[in-house]
Structures are given as structure tokens and as C-alpha cells.
Amino acid sequence: MEQWLVQSLVLGLKMFLIVNGLLIAAAYLVYFERKISAWIQNRIGPNRVGPLGLFQSFADVFKLYLKEDIIPTLANKGFHAIAPVISIGIAIAVYAVIPFGEYFYLGGEKVYLSIAPHINVGLLFILGMSSVGVYGLTLAGWSSNNKYSLLGGLRSSAQMISYELSMGLSLIGVLMISGSLDLMQIVQSQTGGQWNIFFQPLGFIIFLVSAFAETNRTPFDLPEAEPELVGGYHTEYSGMKFGLFFLAEYVNMVTACAMMVLLFFGGWDVPFLYETLGLEQGSVLRALVQFGVVVGKMIPFLFLFIQTRWSLPRFRYDQLMSLGWKVMLPLALANIAVTGIIMMIFQ
Amino acid sequence: MNIEKNTEKQRLNFWEKIYLPEIARGLGMTFVEMFKPKVTRQYPEEVWNPTGSYRGRPVLVLEEDGERCVACGLCSRVCPALAIEVAAGETEKTKERYPIKFEINMLRCIYCGFCEEVCPEEAIVMSKDYDLVFEKQEDAILDKDQLLIPMAQLQDRLEFLRQYRR
Ligand code: SF4
Ligand code: SF4
Numbered sequence: 001m002e003q004w005l006v007q008s009l010v011l012g013l014k015m016f017l018i019v020n021g022l023l024i025a026a027a028y029l030v031y032f033e034r035k036i037s038a039w040i041q042n043r044i045g046p047n048r049v050g051p052l053g054l055f056q057s058f059a060d061v062f063k064l065y066l067k068e069d070i071i072p073t074l075a076n077k078g079f080h081a082i083a084p085v086i087s088i089g090i091a092i093a094v095y096a097v098i099p100f101g102e103y104f105y106l107g108g109e110k111v112y113l114s115i116a117p118h119i120n121v122g123l124l125f126i127l128g129m130s131s132v133g134v135y136g137l138t139l140a141g142w143s144s145n146n147k148y149s150l151l152g153g154l155r156s157s158a159q160m161i162s163y164e165l166s167m168g169l170s171l172i173g174v175l176m177i178s179g180s181l182d183l184m185q186i187v188q189s190q191t192g193g194q195w196n197i198f199f200q201p202l203g204f205i206i207f208l209v210s211a212f213a214e215t216n217r218t219p220f221d222l223p224e225a226e227p228e229l230v231g232g233y234h235t236e237y238s239g240m241k242f243g244l245f246f247l248a249e250y251v252n253m254v255t256a257c258a259m260m261v262l263l264f265f266g267g268w269d270v271p272f273l274y275e276t277l278g279l280e281q282g283s284v285l286r287a288l289v290q291f292g293v294v295v296g297k298m299i300p301f302l303f304l305f306i307q308t309r310w311s312l313p314r315f316r317y318d319q320l321m322s323l324g325w326k327v328m329l330p331l332a333l334a335n336i337a338v339t340g341i342i343m344m345i346f347q
Numbered sequence: 348m349n350i351e352k353n354t355e356k357q358r359l360n361f362w363e364k365i366y367l368p369e370i371a372r373g374l375g376m377t378f379v380e381m382f383k384p385k386v387t388r389q390y391p392e393e394v395w396n397p398t399g400s401y402r403g404r405p406v407l408v409l410e411e412d413g414e415r416c417v418a419c420g421l422c423s424r425v426c427p428a429l430a431i432e433v434a435a436g437e438t439e440k441t442k443e444r445y446p447i448k449f450e451i452n453m454l455r456c457i458y459c460g461f462c463e464e465v466c467p468e469e470a471i472v473m474s475k476d477y478d479l480v481f482e483k484q485e486d487a488i489l490d491k492d493q494l495l496i497p498m499a500q501l502q503d504r505l506e507f508l509r510q511y512r513r
Binding site: 036039040041042043044205304307308310311312 | 367370373374376377378380381382383384385386387389
């Protein structure tokens with residue numbers, strides 16, 4: 001077969017797997033969110049649909065599909081329809097550059113475990129895309145022609161812009177250490193247990209807090225603060241359009257966890273694992289183990305995201321802003337300076 | 348007016364002010380909570396049996412020789428939701444009066460128990476029925492046949508009324 005045909009087939013397959021895998025992962029995150037919240041409140045949680053309630057999220061999605069799609073009369077119809085698409089589309093687009101492992105050889109063909117491997121602005125692409133994501137929420141709030149939606153949308157844009165700064169700055173320390181914007185290389189620079197978390201603990205904490213704010217999760221879920229704003233930016237959405245916002249939130253959560261694992265916890269690196277198992281570079285098995293390691297490392301963070309939501313109350317808006325601008329930003333800047341000085345001394 | 352005493356600044360010590368240790372403590376608390384025994388009752392399988400004090404669907408008491416109700420209409424008069432409709436008829440028996448028609452609209456009833464309280468004959472009482480499901484609006488209007496319940500089944504409630512009613 002021709003070279004380009006094989007490559008585009010492999011690419012298409014990878015895209016198919018990523019998109020569907022993500023949506024299923026999001027569905028199960030919803031399930032676990034409900035389960036964990038139930039356990040925390042001494043309840044049982046969903047247990048009726050399928051064994052242990054495992055098909056609950058699919059029943060929910062199916063229900064959303066069947067629901068009536070209501071568009072307010074005075075809404076701006078075009079933007080109202082396109083806002084959820086922007087949200088979910090951008091949430092998924094980020095996965096073009098996120099690697100879940102290195103590569104393997106299949107019939108002489110080198111297959112990478114990411115859609116666009118070795119893209120030299122990978123990290124910038126992720127940060128840029130997540131800032132575009134705010135358009136989805138703001139447009140949703142604005143086009144609904146509802147004051148609560150508008151407030152939610154505006155809150156989300158202010159919040160995201162504030163925390164994007166500290167998020168981006170907290171990663172500069174990582175960039176200085178690994179000297180690359182390519183996620184593959186950042187992970188490779190951490191091989192052998194030299195994980196960035198040991199060199200950048202402050203950077204990690206800032207990134208973690210900003211990630212909570214960027215994904216609109218409690219304690220920073222002001223754009224959808226139910227007691228104040230009815231439902232926030234998605235008040236006027238129903239049916240699967242609402243479902244898309246919901247899925248986008250969970251996909252963003254997965255993205256944040258993937259970034260934490262890749263940037264701070266060595267990605268697929270586990271000291272001595274691959275040597276002990278005797279998996280050589282480029283074998284399919286090694287790639288599978290790498291994928292498993294990345295996902296396995298993501299699980300504690302996903303759990304943290306969910307547990308935090310059911311433990312902490314929401315910040316007040318002024319507290320949110322003063323935390324972002326007066327604490328996170330100076331700390332992130334100080335972190336860059338300290339990292340730079342230490343690197344100068346030890347070089 | 349500026350608050351000067353007992354402000355957040357004075358109340359919190361340094362570790363509490365930087366949030367993180369306190370957040371970790373909170374997360375630890377919820378984590379421990381996850382493994383405690385669950386309190387949920389699996390409803391359709393595990394049915395809850397209320398005590399006599401429970402106010403479920405109002406029913407009419409049926410004795411051996413027919414209903415207790417004398418169709419005085421007081422319950423209908425007192426009902427805040429206007430749920431009860433009574434029509435009186437006469438008989439040859441000692442009680443002389445009986446309801447020809449007695450209907451309670453369960454879509455209106457708010458389970459306040461006023462009908463029970465006002466009834467001079469203790470003829471209408473609140474039962475333990477709480478799983479009320481209707482498929483049509485008309486089905487929700489219960490007539491006399493559906494309302495009459497043998498006295499033996501209402502012992503808990505009658506006992507409760509005997510003890511606590513003034
Ligand atoms: S139930 Fe009691 S209050 Fe109501 S009509 Fe009959 S006797 Fe009168
Ligand atoms: S319980 Fe209250 S609302 Fe219901 S029928 Fe009796 S008086 Fe009316």
C-alpha cells in the first residue's frame with residue numbers, strides 16, 4: 001500500500017480512538033463523580049442501571065438526546081447553537097498534541113501514541129486552545145439573552161483570563177528545566193525519576209490551583225454558581241446542547257490531569273519499570289504499558305478533582321480575584337526568578 | 348462601619364490563612380467519611396413502615412355495620428385545599444345519616460390532617476399509605492369504595508389519636 005494511505009489510515013484511527021475514548025472517559029467521570037459524592041455523604045449512589053449502576057451515564061446521555069431542545073425566542077440563534085460546539089470542540093482539540101506514550105513499530109511503520117507527535121509548540125498550543133475555550137462559555141452566556149447567563153459568561157471570562165496568567169507562568173519553571181515546548185521532550189527530560197515535581201513543587205501547586213479555576217470546578221465554579229445564577233452560562237440550554245457543555249467540563253478536567261502527569265510527574269516514566277519487565281524500545285507491549293502508566297497516574301488527580309468538589313465551599317468573587325492576582329501571580333513570578341537563580345548557580 | 352474586632356485576620360493563624368493545610372484536613376475528613384456505613388434505604392425492595400403518628404392518605408373508617416361517617420360535612424368545610432366533597436343521605440339505622448357520595452381529590456390534598464382533627468365521629472383518619480401513584484387525573488379522585496378501610500387496619504392510628512388528641 002502507499003505510504004500516505006497507511007499514514008492517514010493510522011491517523012484517522014487514532015483520532016477516532018481519542019475522541020471516543022475521551023467521551024466515554026467523561027461519561028464514566030460523571031458516574032464516579034456521582035458515586036464518590038454519594039459515598040462522601042454516606043449514600044450509595046447510582047446502582048440501578050446495569051451492574052453497580054455502571055450504565056447510568058449512558059442512560060443519562062440517551063435521555064439528553066431525547067429531550068426537547070429549547071431555544072429562547074430572543075436568543076441570538078447562531079451563537080446560541082455554536083457555543084456548545086466551541087466548548088467541546090476545543091476541549092477535544094487539545095488532545096492533538098498530548099502524548100500518552102512514546103511509539104511502537106507496526107509492520108515497519110512507526111506509530112506514535114499521540115496525533116501530532118514532536119510538534120515544537122505543543123505546550124503553547126494547549127495553553128492557547130484553553131484560552132480560546134472561554135469563547136464557548138462567554139458566547140453561551142451572551143447569546144442566551146438572559147441576565148443570569150450573561151453574568152455567568154462574564155464571570156467565566158474574567159476568571160479564566162486571571163488564572164491563565166498564573167497557569168502559564170507556573171509552567172515557565174518546567175520549560176526552563178527541560179528546555180523545550182515539545183511535550184514528548186519534556187517527558188523524556190524527566191526520565192529516571194527526575195520528575196519536575198521535585199524541582200518545582202511551588203510551580204505544581206500554582207498549576208493545580210489554576211487548573212481548578214480553569215476547569216470551573218469547585219471551589220472556583222463561580223460561572224455556574226447555582227444559588228446565585230440559576231445555572232450560570234448554561235441556564236438557557238437544554239437537551240444535548242447542555243450535555244455538550246457538561247462533557248466539555250469533564251474533558252477539560254481530564255486535560256488538566258494529563259498536563260499535571262506529563263509536566264510534573266514524569267508522564268510514562270516509572271524508574272526501573274521497563275527494564276525489569278524487559279520491554280524494549282518500540283515494542284507494542286511497551287507502548288501499552290506506557291499508556292497504562294499515564295492513565296494510572298491521572299486517576300489520583302481525577303479523584304482529587306472530584307473529592308475537592310464535595311469537600312470545599314465556593315469562593316466569593318472578590319476572594320477569587322484577590323487570590324488570583326495578589327497571591328498566585330506574584331508567587332508564580334517569584335518561582336520563575338528563584339528557578340532561574342538556582343539554575344545559574346548549579347550550571 | 349469597619350469591623351475591627353474578631354476579624355478574619357485575627358481569628359486565623361498563619362497556617363489557616365494560606366488555606367492549603369486546612370484544605371488537606373477537609374479532604375481527609377471527607378475521605379474518611381467515604382468508608383463509613385451507608386444510610387440509604389433501597390426503597391422499592393426495602394419498604395418503610397411508618398408509625399402511628401404518620402400522616403398518609405386520609406381514609407374513612409369502616410366498622411362491621413358500615414361506615415362511621417355521618418355526613419356532617421365538617422371535614423369538607425375545614426379542608427384548606429377544598430379536596431373533600433360529601434353528599435348526605437338518610438337511612439333507617441340508628442345513625443340516620445350516611446354519605447351517598449364521599450370523594451377526596453388526592454391531587455389537592457396536602458396531608459394536613461385537619462379533616463381528621465375536626466371529625467366528631469373519628470370517621471376519617473390519616474392512614475400509612477404513602478405510595479400514591481395515579482396514571483390519570485381522574486384516577487386521583489378517590490371515591491367512597493376506595494376510601495373505606497376496615498377498622499382493624501387502622502389500629503395504630505386510632506391508638507395514637509386516643510393518646511395524643513385533645
Ligand atoms: S368524615 Fe367526619 S367530619 Fe367528614 S362528613 Fe363524615 S362525620 Fe363529618
Ligand atoms: S388532610 Fe387536609 S387537605 Fe387532605 S383532605 Fe384532610 S383536610 Fe383536606
